[in-house]
Amino acid sequence: MMKKRYQPIVYKNGKRYFYRFSAHQRVQHVILFTSVITLALTGFPLRHAEEAWAKPLYYLMGGPDIAPLIHRAAGTVLLGLFIYHTIYWMVGFYKNHIVKLKQNNELTIANFFREVLSMEMVPNKKDLLDIIHLWKYLLYFTNRPPRHERMSWREKFDYFAPYWGIPILGPAGAALWWRDEISHIMPGWVLNAAYIMHTDEALLAVLFLFFVHWYNVHYSPEKFPAATVWLTGYLNEHDMIHEHYNEYVRVMIECGFEDDIKPQNFGGEEYEW
Amino acid sequence: MINRLPVSIVMQLLLVLFSLSISPIIIAGDELNCALCHKHRGLSRINNEGEFRLFYINQELFESGPHRRNKCKDCHTDIDRIPHNPAKPVDCTQMCHVVEPSGNKKFSHKSVANFLEKSAHGKLDKNGNPKPHQEDYPSCKSCHDQPFYRPFSIYKGKKIAGISERAISRCKSCHTSGDFAEDFYEHVTTRLHKSRYSVETIEVCAKCHQDEGFRKRHKLDDVITSYKETFHGKLVILGSEKTPDCIDCHVVAGENTHLIESQDSATSASHKNNVSTTCRTSECHSSAGPMLASFQTHVTYDRLKYPMQFYMLLGFKALMAIVLYFFLTLIFFELLRRLFPKFSFFKEKKIDDYDDILNEIKAESGSTSNTDKSSQNKSPDNAQSLEDIVRGKKD
Numbered sequence: 001m002m003k004k005r006y007q008p009i010v011y012k013n014g015k016r017y018f019y020r021f022s023a024h025q026r027v028q029h030v031i032l033f034t035s036v037i038t039l040a041l042t043g044f045p046l047r048h049a050e051e052a053w054a055k056p057l058y059y060l061m062g063g064p065d066i067a068p069l070i071h072r073a074a075g076t077v078l079l080g081l082f083i084y085h086t087i088y089w090m091v092g093f094y095k096n097h098i099v100k101l102k103q104n105n106e107l108t109i110a111n112f113f114r115e116v117l118s119m120e121m122v123p124n125k126k127d128l129l130d131i132i133h134l135w136k137y138l139l140y141f142t143n144r145p146p147r148h149e150r151m152s153w154r155e156k157f158d159y160f161a162p163y164w165g166i167p168i169l170g171p172a173g174a175a176l177w178w179r180d181e182i183s184h185i186m187p188g189w190v191l192n193a194a195y196i197m198h199t200d201e202a203l204l205a206v207l208f209l210f211f212v213h214w215y216n217v218h219y220s221p222e223k224f225p226a227a228t229v230w231l232t233g234y235l236n237e238h239d240m241i242h243e244h245y246n247e248y249v250r251v252m253i254e255c256g257f258e259d260d261i262k263p264q265n266f267g268g269e270e271y272e273w
Numbered sequence: 274m275i276n277r278l279p280v281s282i283v284m285q286l287l288l289v290l291f292s293l294s295i296s297p298i299i300i301a302g303d304e305l306n307c308a309l310c311h312k313h314r315g316l317s318r319i320n321n322e323g324e325f326r327l328f329y330i331n332q333e334l335f336e337s338g339p340h341r342r343n344k345c346k347d348c349h350t351d352i353d354r355i356p357h358n359p360a361k362p363v364d365c366t367q368m369c370h371v372v373e374p375s376g377n378k379k380f381s382h383k384s385v386a387n388f389l390e391k392s393a394h395g396k397l398d399k400n401g402n403p404k405p406h407q408e409d410y411p412s413c414k415s416c417h418d419q420p421f422y423r424p425f426s427i428y429k430g431k432k433i434a435g436i437s438e439r440a441i442s443r444c445k446s447c448h449t450s451g452d453f454a455e456d457f458y459e460h461v462t463t464r465l466h467k468s469r470y471s472v473e474t475i476e477v478c479a480k481c482h483q484d485e486g487f488r489k490r491h492k493l494d495d496v497i498t499s500y501k502e503t504f505h506g507k508l509v510i511l512g513s514e515k516t517p518d519c520i521d522c523h524v525v526a527g528e529n530t531h532l533i534e535s536q537d538s539a540t541s542a543s544h545k546n547n548v549s550t551t552c553r554t555s556e557c558h559s560s561a562g563p564m565l566a567s568f569q570t571h572v573t574y575d576r577l578k579y580p581m582q583f584y585m586l587l588g589f590k591a592l593m594a595i596v597l598y599f600f601l602t603l604i605f606f607e608l609l610r611r612l613f614p615k616f617s618f619f620k621e622k623k624i625d626d627y628d629d630i631l632n633e634i635k636a637e638s639g640s641t642s643n644t645d646k647s648s649q650n651k652s653p654d655n656a657q658s659l660e661d662i663v664r665g666k667k668d
Contacts, residue, residue, distance in 0.1 A: 049507035064513035138606040143617035147630070176504075180561035188568030192582060195504070200589035204596065212600040221611070249630045261627070 008251050010234060017234035018244075018251060028085055029230055032162070035078040040206050042071040047199050075173050082166045093119065120151045121160070127153035144264065147245035158213060165205045172197040237262070307345045308332060339463075342456060343371060365413040382413070388531040389413075393538075406490050409481065416477050423469075424462040436462075471509040471518035475500070478519045499571040517557065522570070526554045 006019045021029070045058035045067075061067040097115040101107040117124065130153050133146040151159075172194035175182050179191055217227040222239065229235045240248045245264050252261045310316060311330040320326055335341060346352065347369040351360050366383040373380045389395060389411075396410045397403055404410065426437025436458055444454035467474070475497065481487050483497040500506045500519070508516040523533045525542045534541035542551045549566035552558050558565055569579065576583045 046504070046507050046511065049510040050501065055511055058511050064508050064511055064515070134603075135606075138603070138610050140610075140613070140617050141619055142621055143615070143619075144621045147627075180558050180565070183558070183565035183568075184562035186564065188565045189581070191565075192569050192572065193585060196582060196585045196589065200586065200593070204589065204593045207593070207597060208600070211597065212604070215604050220607075245627075246630050249627050250634060253631075253634065264627075 009255050016237045018240045018248065019233065020229050020235050021233045023233065026230060026233055028081060031077065031081050035074045035081065038074040039071060039078065042067045043202060044206070072177055079166065079170045082162065121156055123153065123156050127156060147264065148243060148247070150244060150247040152243060154216065161208065165201055168197050168201045304344055305346065343369060347371065385531055388529040392531060392533045393535040394533060409487055409490065424459040425466065471514065474518045474520055475509065494571060494573050496571045499573050502572065503570060522551055
């Protein structure tokens, strides 16, 4: 969205790096994971109060008097970020897509939805084909991994995970926070529902982040101990080829490096990610 | 073992032990010097029913308990000779020889026992007939093992555990005997808050209410486990003293703690008409509305009793299983794929080819740019020309 300020390719120590995320987006990610980790550290000792680790961790986070305050503050930050981010992409969408349509006098409902579907985070048919292709590759039916565009289906799933998690966790958390006030307008069993929504969706979110997201950015052999793209905003050529080959070729041609385009099995490792 | 030894040897041994040991603590009410024998840790026997009975009195514990001013014979009334004749179990409701200073009457726990009889824990039903499974109903000692005083002091708005020297110094100016002042201080301040930690209260109730046989006999849910599932239970386990335990919700505010009634009784704190009052006492959800009463506290996730919770939980677990199994299987196969990166059943010949991408780009840009792979041969290596190209493209 704010792409124009960033070079598609930069050089550092003679190596190519490909633009992924703007500083604005990276700051949002830092706020996101800081608040989520804080929420998990102040919430899960309560969820698993009977485990041996729960009490020391809970008291480290402030105990029964302070930890709930921290939890609620972090929840407010996360909900604020969620709303901010939604406005952020809507403004970007308006600037980059709607204004162009307006200028050309092409703003119809069909065109509007076409533009919505063309946004980089929206899942499309290629993502489905990529998933099928990936399974073919993983089961040794082909030697070519899928070629992803700028955003792979996994990144799209990661992106939409908060969009399904926060609308469940946020209102349920708010209901449990203002349980006395809400009982004037809603029956008490709503809190029973909110309790299950809040604790079980949180478990799903944390398990997904810990096992799947952290595998993608921490544990997987080529990323261990940590990927750096969330800090620098730029991805190295090796990972770019393995993770976003279509985008790689596209950017290389756009920048005039067509003859330098490396094959997909560059480096001899034919894996994906 | 002891009862198999000749009695005379045991007696001799005990006498030697007595003569060697001098008790550092003298039990206050021990006029008859019962501690002479009962201070010994090994004082025990196996009775005629084969039960092991320990007769040792831990003097330190006794001294910290509420009965420390009582004489042994106040409770153990029918013991009058050594060695003792078989004695009756202690009856807590009898008049004991402590004179209650407020009314100059001999003290008895009878009134407490009356509350218990009226409660769900009483042995008789409304018509005075014995309830089934009499042996399951609690006596005083089922819940009250040796309790400790938990005195506390409030000084400058701070609650501190233990006796406050500053507070008790005021008592001592008149009640010159320090013992009395301390006893009275502990007696009062212990009753200003809960005499047990909430975790202990739950353990007391769990002794029966978590027992599977007991629950089956009386057709009761596992209320202990379902309580521990709530935020109330979880916070109590984590050491919070501000969250309610069993007694806080099951005793009507201002009623005697022993009057825990069945939810079928109209005067019970847990009767469906009274729940909203119980939840909204001044200490708890005082600003809540009456609709809070429909909150379900003891949720067992039983499909028929709690369908909403059952299906919600099932839904979330299924979602979790689908998402995690999908991705974890993927990760597993990805790691497996790395073992033989070059192997494949079917090899694609044109693996290094990206004509399809070029065609796509051509189609998008309306084939204005000459992106034929073979005809191109420019390699701008310096950054200046790269920037120009990028700018040129953008403009």
